[in-house]
Amino acid sequence: DIQMTQSPSSLSASVGDRVTITCRASQSISGYLNWFQQKPGKAPKLLIYAASSLQRGVPSRFSGSGSGTDFTLTIGSLQPEDFATYYCQQSYSSPFTFGPGTKVDIK
């Protein structure tokens, strides 16, 4: 199985900050990487698919990059509604494993 790791596990940031979250796969997954945002009590929401494609309706301050084993989610200017937990997931091969999550909270 492909293992996914994320760093950091949590971070504190202020509105307007640029935030970067890193995701690493235990083997190459090409560009088969998705990013999700989850708020407490809610279902996850797809932000980025195929490593760098912005899901329809998602603000352009969110961007993704990377290929192979190393990926990044960037929030260009953090907004109040962005405080949440973020997960990466590989969709390269079954089982489609998720990273452990990165919690972004208010500094």
Place this chain on the structure above:
Amino acid sequence: EVQLVESGGGLVQPGGSLRLSCAASGFTFNKYWLNWVRQAPGKGLEWVANIKSDGSEIYYVDSVRGRFTVSRDNAKNSLFLQMNSLRAEDTAVYYCVTGGYFDYWGQGTLVTVSS
């Protein structure tokens, strides 16, 4: 508008069974792979299983293989998860999710396995 509505969750004793359903609307159901993803209380996300658009291919995570069965009824736009031999560690919110990009999620249904 895509809608996925899960049902069938509840409290069940260890060793018991439960059948989850997911009613879908707003997209061409019979053209999409579908997934079940679960989240234990306070924990991260775990992919459980998926099924091809025509039901001809099904995959499971190792921890549920042999105990859980995924099926679908394309005539009724419905997805199912039959869960047998349930264990405490199966306690989670179970989500129905579309496709290879996991782009649409239901609201989830809570399964609690406890005596």
